[in-house]
Amino acid sequence: MGLCKFVGIVCLLHASLVLHIFSSASLIPEETSQIPVYFLNYAKKSELFDWMVHIRRQIHENPELGFEEFETSKLIRAELDHMGIPYKYPLAVTGVVGFIGTGAPPYVAIRADMDALAMQENIEWEHKSKVPGKMHACGHDAHVAMLLGAAKILQEHSHELKGTVVLVFQPAEEGGGGAKKMLDTKALDKIDAIFGLHVSVNYPIGAVASRAGPVLAANGFFEAVITGKGGHAALPQHTIDPILAVSNVIVSLQHLVSREADPLDSQVVTVAKIQGGGAFNIIPDSVTIGGTFRAFSKESFIQLRQRIEEVITKQASVQRCNATVVFNENDKPFYPVTVNNKDLHEHFQSVAQEMLGSRNVFEIQPGMGAEDFSFYAEVIPGNFFFIGMENETQGKFARGHSPNYKVNEDVLPYGAALHASLATKFLLKYQSESTSLSRGSQDEL
Ligand SMILES: [Zn+2]
């Protein structure tokens, strides 16, 4: 067989394969309970799976920190252009918001975060981070790939959507509060519901976990400088020792949770940073400490903030030191409690059960971690969930923010299909109930 003829047959075969995929794609199952499995099978096809893996690896090789995700954002926009999906850009510096469906209400959003962490990757592999000191160690590269995968599934079925799916690619989840900045742009003002996910090694591949109500804590950071008077370590009477003052400050801070908080109202105060002194025989002028505080209610959070400031300044003064406390909300905004809407959580459970079976849908206890998805969920009914990556046969996966962190790429089809199913079925449900879960605006975005 001549090469031309062979290539021709291969091309024909390829074309019919593509055609087959595209023609079957135009038929969302009439029985809506079959949509999630249909989308999962669709996402597992090698064309879509390999494409998501490729995207994820490209982003992994070029990690960018919060509000600096220029190349990541460019890659996302190129893929959206390729799929013919319109979008708004720039939002909150690097953010992108895409639209699939009728362009009219209702609007359901699915969200991914794009930023990496300032740390060095420890694992040698073909697609290791090419940027020294930066790494995708929280799986946000996978989140972007999954949302683009969902975009592909939804765009193939766009004429069957009963409203508009809004794709939210946001910057700076890791401490920068990119979600808040996205909301500030007003681009998400008319959204009726929003879904977000995070990969997790706590659950097996093919399983998800969430809960109704508070799911993650409110989070704030503090930093304090305690200043005394430095001098010779052998002549303390001529100094005012900030190291002794800080020792008492740290112990007193621990009493906030153990003695002042209701034992049934979970809270955390952690001093995670301490800097001061550089020699064995010198008492330093000042010592800096810093840390985080967490709570599950606004009241407890505000109370902690106030008491942290009081305890540091007053306890320092007992040892004749001065203290200044900063909460630095511009750089590190406080994250509210992440609260899942009850109705949306039920929607999530039913979609996830249809896709994965009820024994793979876990109800979890709230955790002391924090997520800036909380900003969305404060103003839009939202549901945040974890998606499992653990697989014993592939060894132990390191936890997030570890230099040995690895994404199990088998998770990508699950994330893409869940995003697509949650959105599609929300629009169907919204239409059939013809009542809004929230504001129910009839305005166009
Ligand atoms: Zn993280």
Ligand SMILES: [Zn+2]
């Ligand atoms: Zn994360």
